Amino acid sequence: MSQHVNTSQIKSRVNINKIFKYLFIFAMALAMLFLAALIYRIVSQGMDYVSIDFLKNFPAPYIEEAGIFAGIMGSIFMMAITAPVSIIIGVSTALYLEEYAKQNKFTRFIQINVQNLAGVPSIVFGLLGLTFFVYIMGFGYTLIAGALTMSLLVLPVIVVSSQEAIRSVPQEIREASIGMGATKWQTIWRIVLPASIPGIITGAILALSRAIGETAPLIIVGAATAIYTIPDSFMSKYTVMPIQIYSWTARPQAEWQFVAAAGIIVLLVILLCMNAVAVWIRNKFQNRY
């Protein structure tokens, strides 16, 4: 007799469930819609301006002649310095923390410090670079000052992702290596590092693709907007793609928007390629233990 089930109540609960399900799907669709709108806008505005000339021209006062060549080369040169510096220091830090460090206060301090650095706004790194590399070290507004600033900026990301990659190498194969008579460093160099390299590279590519898109710190450390030569030494003046795009968006005449959009297309294509490589490495070398 007590099986008095209130059907209308159940119905309303089921309905609420349905309504919210569609609300959640709607929210997800909204996020996708933003992405679609962004890409559609940029492609529709800039596609006509992307051409071979655009890729190989230097910045110019006229829209028809403006190009992004200096930016592309600058970004490449910058990565040529930033990548080795940040990867060597980052992976070394990760190796130290995972393989050598004892569990003490100092280790914990480094760990927390890395996490906090990851949360420091990029523009603050720009201020550090301005004071330290540009003025104190006396590099001036040069490629090396920008690249070193960028290295410090992406360092925490590389440390954290490398740590994860190193940690995912199972303890057994380390023990097996030690058991065969290998020393600690031999084990790390020949067993642990090769096994964790896919993870490290994936993390590094993602970090560097962030660096390629970074603008704020480079504005502060003085990337120039009008560069008519490609860098020929560490101490050259330089520009990078996002800085070029920024300088185009900042011009008062509306037509420069189309040039900026064209620059963005080039930048996004490069970033997409880098991400694709990262995903490919992650899938191909996924560790199976």
Place this chain on the structure above:
Amino acid sequence: MASNQMNKNLSVQDMIKQNKQKKNLGNAIEKIVPIFLLLCAVVSILTTIGILFTLLRESILFFTKVPLTDFYFGTNWSPWTEHFGVAPLIAGTLLITAIAICVAVPIGIACAIYLSEYASERARKIIKPILEILAGIPTVVYGFFALTFVSPLLMNIFPDMRIFNAMSAGLVVGIMIIPMIASLSEDAMSAVPKSLRDGALGLGATRFEVSMKVVLPAALSGIIASIVLAVSRAIGETMIVTIAAGATPNLTFNPTESIQTLTAFIVQGATGDTSYHSTIYNSIYAVGITLFIFTLLMNILSQYISRRFKEDY
């Protein structure tokens, strides 16, 4: 074979000697490597010290010229006429952050609930990489989008709005941090054990009730931590606000007006004609340390929340 022949020509003593040399080299490497690795690990600490040192040095110089109280309680920010009251910049930053959070929190958490509770494995596999793309887009692109698309769109709705305004910048900062909230919250929700969900479903709860009354409370600390982290990102975001919010320090909470944020002023100050060690140059660092303290507090808070309130199952 070659090494065998070589060994034949050597006496036993020589071989032992050789072996020892090899071992010594090996031992040396074993000793040097940890030291090298430690030195690399110290770089991150030096970076932090460097940040603190540069920010403090220049802002102390600044505060010898402009009193601390004038800086933090002044309401007029026009550095080129020697008025250094930072309140308008802080107001601008908070306005942008508030708008961004209003956009990003509901959408981000809804996305997270959808992904962790409703989406099929297949849908998740397609949607997550798309969200990652959204997270990987450079902020200069978002800034461009805000200025050339969102602003004109909003000006149709609010006719007296300026082309540089807080609302479009704030909205787009919000869009930028959606993936961050969505993916971190989804991680937190996915960490809630399936048995809890099954228990609730077995008692006759609907999926929505499971999400709201079981998963959400259980994952709350992770979700809150992700929101705090997103606030920190919004406070520190630079390019979107530099491009789209204008450069008018404005003590207002009216989102249709043009404003300036802490970060946008740092860009303006560093690119304008400011000579080294002028008051304006020093003021960049005073603004920088204010920004740094804001975001540092947020980051520490976020770490504290996720550590302190972590639920163990």
